[in-house]
Structure formats: C-alpha cells, structure tokens
Amino acid sequence: MLPHLAVSRRTRSTPFTSRVEAAGVKGYTVYNHMLLATQFDSYEADYWHLCEHVQVWDVSCERQVAIVGPDAYQLVQLMTPRDLRKAKVGRCFYLPLCDEDGRIINDPIAIKLADDRWWLSIADTDVVLWAKGLATGMQLQVKVYEPDVWPVAVQGPKAEQLMSRVFGESVKDIKFFGIQPMTYQSPTGAVVFQVARSGWSKQGGFEIYVDNAIAGQALWDELFQQGQDLQVRAGCPNLIERLESGLLSLGNDMGYDTTPLEAGLEQYVDLEADVVSLSLAALRQHTPSKRLMGLVLDSDAQITDNHLTIEQQAVGEIRSQCWSPKYGVHLAFVLCQLQPLGNNLEVNVQTTAGSQNARLTELPFEFDKLGLNAL
C-alpha cells in the first residue's frame, strides 16, 4: 500500500477540498503548501476523459503573488528575462523568473490586471518571498502579497461549451491567454471573477480566478449541474497529457539547476532587450551545457534506470516519464549533457527487457515528424 498523505493545516485545504474528496480523489501532492489532486481514476482513464470530455480542476495551489504599486512593472521586469515593455492589460504571459546566475526560480503565468497591478500565478516555490526581499532591498514602491485566490480550471474539448452555459456566450470571445472579468450569477447574487483562456493542458479551456470561497463553491456545483450531459467530472493536471503536450513542470523538469536556455525556453528570453532584469547579464554570457529534450522509447518494457547512456557513458537523466496510450510508446523529458551527447539522437535506456534504443527529439514532441500515429 502506498503511504498516505498526512493532511494538516500546513498542507492547506481549499474551498473545494470536500468536493474533490467526494469525487473520489485517489492521490494528492502538496504544491505551494496546498493540496493538489493527482489522480481520480487511473492516470490513463483520467487522461482519456480529459481528451474527450470536460473536467473541473481545483488548482487553488496556483497561488497568486500580487505586485501592486507604481513600481510594479519594474519589479516584475527585474525578475524575468522576458521583455514586458509592450505587455497589455488583460493579457497573460508565461515567464521564466531567473536569479542573477540565470537559474530558474519559478515559471508563473503573469497577469497584467492594470498598469500598476500584476499577478504572478506561480509554480511550486515561494516567489512572494523573493519579490518581498527585492522590493524591500531596493526600496521599491510596491505592495507584495499572496491574496486568497483559488483558481478553478475547466479543461477539455467541451470546456467552452460548459463555460458558455455558466458565464454566457461572451466567454467565447476570450482569446488564448486573454483574461477578463466575467459575471457569475450565484444563488446569493452576481459575483465577478477574472476568467482566462488558459490552463495546464493542451485540450483547451479556461481558468477562473475565484476570490470568493462561497460563490466559488456554488460555481463548482453549477459547473457539475450544467455539465452532466457533457460527462463533466472532477480532474487534475494529468501526467500523460502534459508530457504529450510538452508542458514543463518546475521541480521535475527544470528549476534551480537549469537556465531557461537549457530548458528550451529561448522564446521567453529577450537577450537583446534594453530592460533592467537581474538575469539578463548572466544569460547573455551563458553557454548552455545541458538541454531538456524529449525521449521516445518504442517498447512496452518498464524503464528501470533514469540515466541514459551511449556506449556506457552517461549522457542524460530522465526527469519525467509516462506511457503514452495514444501513441503506444514511452515518452520522457530528459536533461541531456551536451558535451558527451554531441549530435547523437540514439541513446540506450535500461528496461525490464534489458538495454533498449530510444530516440531523442526537440520539445514539444512533433508526433507526425517522428512517424508516430495515434493508435
């Protein structure tokens, strides 16, 4: 039997925890000091449902770091090598946050709510402490805090249909990575939530930034009532889906040990930008020695060692992996050492069936170019 998660006040519950438990959650993790479901049925059953129907996810653990005040842009820009000078209000931005050595501290979705008001919707490190330290040390005119916001994600191909039943047709006008206030007619009156077209899957959907626990619970229940014929059910970020879609996980695939250039996040690093960012000087000088790549193992044997080799020499380490039921192969994200790897794309993986050959490829996976067809 797998060890259970010992729940305490420190591993914070959310306004939706009782509903997640009633839905039969089987596995939890702790993310930003908060409960996050990992599994309701098998990973594979959860996966197929997400790809075919619509799921409601309690992603309250995507905590918001609010940065508010006249120096808000200055502080956010300091933390990221992405040029935010042209960022528009009402838009979301995927940002690597990096320290003076160019190492990744977090990879939030930044939301520009107003010129002097940003939210960072964070991955699993206490960004609020770094931002507070910088603001204090540099005497910036900003308030930095974690407001109580509990995002709910609605994900899957039927997400737009379900959301339009609850929020009205105008929800369809929200563009990808757009965010706008939407009215929800709760049983106790109208409430306004920020709603973005976003989410940690590539199946389409929205994230609702619930900042009112009672109305949020009514919203959760309404989504389930309105979605019965759409086969709505409770879900969570899914390991298989996120690997197939090339979505990176901080702490698993990259983090303090990697720069964004090593993690394949070049498009979010503006090396030439004339902005004040802590990491840009280091990143301009940086020659990556590692690279995060995809791995395809065309075998149903189990992988027994995370280390990849070529002629017994270590060339990389598996950071995340799964069996892809859609393509009938193992998929993995691998941190490769560029020096021994060279131009080789064929590597050895240890499995229950002995040493097997596997292919490296750039991320995200391009299954057609790899000659892989959905089964």
Add this chain to the structure above:
Amino acid sequence: MLPHLAVSRRTRSTPFTSRVEAAGVKGYTVYNHMLLATQFDSYEADYWHLCEHVQVWDVSCERQVAIVGPDAYQLVQLMTPRDLRKAKVGRCFYLPLCDEDGRIINDPIAIKLADDRWWLSIADTDVVLWAKGLATGMQLQVKVYEPDVWPVAVQGPKAEQLMSRVFGESVKDIKFFGIQPMTYQSPTGAVVFQVARSGWSKQGGFEIYVDNAIAGQALWDELFQQGQDLQVRAGCPNLIERLESGLLSLGNDMGYDTTPLEAGLEQYVDLEADVVSLSLAALRQHTPSKRLMGLVLDSDAQITDNHLTIEQQAVGEIRSQCWSPKYGVHLAFVLCQLQPLGNNLEVNVQTTAGSQNARLTELPFEFDKLGLNAL
C-alpha cells in the same frame, strides 16, 4: 482509504528514502519540497517508542540556507528581531524570521559555523528566496544558497548512549544547542559531520548534518546495527510528543498571519536591541490582538469543530490537536482572539458528545500546575 502521496521528482526523495520505506513508513508529508515521514506505526505507538527508546529520523527536509561572506551577520540580523550580536561560533539559535510588518516568515534554527558563515535550518518556506532577494536588493557581500545537507536526528532517552557508540564518548560533551564537527569512521574512511544536541522533540537527542550521501547511508545503517539492543527504530517528528512538549509548527500554529509576540515567542524578540532588523520597528509599535495558547479538554469525545466559543461568541481557533495518552486528555494549540476572550480561561468546544468545557493555559503546558499526572 486515505489518498496516497503521489511521489515525483519535485517532492524530492532523500538519501534515506529507501531505508524509510523499508522500515514501513505509513504516512508522508511534503516539507520544503521534500518527503518527510509522519507515521510508521500508529501515532500513539510511535509516541511511546520515542519516549522510551531511541529513534533515527530522516529530517533531510530541514533544508539549510547557507549565508556566507563578510555581510553574513548583517543579513541574518536583518531577518530576525532576536539580537545576535553576542552569538558565538559553534552555537545554535532558535530564530523567528519576520518581515517589515513583524509577521513570521519562518522559524529556523540558526547555526553560527564561523563569523562569516551561518546556516539557517529552516521550517517549511523558501527562506533562500527571501534572503537572496534582500541580499541582491541591498547589494550585500554574501553568497546565499541551499547546500545539499540531509540532517539525521537521533531522538529519545537512549539517544546519547547510541550516539556515543557511533561517534565516541566525546559526543556527550556537546551541550544543548551546541554544535561541533564529529568524526564518523565510515566503511570507506573517516568523514566529519557537524553534530548538534538538538531536535524536534523534548526526549533528548542529536542532529547530524550529513553532507555526504554515501557516508550518511553507512551512518544510518551503523546506527541501526549499534542500536539493536536499545530497540532503535526509524521514526519521525511525532504530533503527540510535540504538542505535549509545546513545540510549534510553522504553517500549522503560526506563520504569515501571526507575529512572534502573538505566537508566544517574546523571549526571541529583543525589542530594545540596537540592531538593524527589518521587523523591530513594527514589533515595537505592535499591540497583539491574538495569542497562541494551550487547550486541555478532559474528555475522550472527538472534537468536531475547530472554533472555540464563550456564550456562542467565537474566541479562538484550534491549530493543532491530539489525544495525549500520557495524561488522558485532548491537548491543542489554539490561536485566541484577545478582545472577546478577555481574562476567561474556560471555553466551549464542540465534540461528538456535545458542547464541552475546556481550559486555556499558557504554553508550554505545565502539567503539574494543571493538576494532570501521567497515567
């Protein structure tokens, strides 16, 4: 069945995880992004064993934040309202870390390894990010980082006996909250570890700051070989023991929502000290509105509501609680609202047997003054 903890690379394993699992760990939590066992047998069986014998704990999750350089003292002093001017090398210090509003960010054990080298052995928030932000913003001459150190605690009344078998008699000379380098003769040669007389129980014992994974694993095995006749077994911080002993838990009992004066940590706040500390100005002005207190409920009914009342008015919230098998009562840590509470020490608690009276008391519990005798 309780939901399992989904283990991933992000919920870091430790050099001792395979040994913890072989010892039959039943429950885990995630602490500083790392696995921490919470239970091997029942909480009560784990408790009695800890009070009578000796346990070896994998507390690798007590991550070290190293602060190294000429401005090391300046940065540590900025973060805490405790006066560290007279701190001696080779000593440990319990420190509240507080922000400009006097709110608690963490409560590490600070270790002064040299005048220009401190370690903060942290509770469950990313102190490294706050320290890095402050150091960057203030351009301090320090390096701030989390070295790979995996503390092992040896706790219980037979801890000294076991430790002296492994490290020699001189380990007995280490005073409470003293720390010194000790030699361990590992199978592959002598290694030196910092060893402190400390640990998160009041049963006596030591913490070994393992910074060599292979030698640490040999040490773990040696402790079990040498301790067979002492009934050594794997353990972990125990909810019952820590409540009886009045040991606070960040995120459970106090945190961002409390100041050290509200959490009963006055003795670690030097309001009059002439030092540069971020929180002292706020704490000097601060009139606590809350207070962390102990609660004794002399009933074996289950508590069904965390809110305490007097004549239906809310006066406090239970933050941690357990059944004390030694005293035959429920014990709890309660955050009380001073305004409605006044001088009252009798409160109502909702239980499976209806509303019951319970007593508030200062922490730590003084069982003799409360008229409670060990059963």
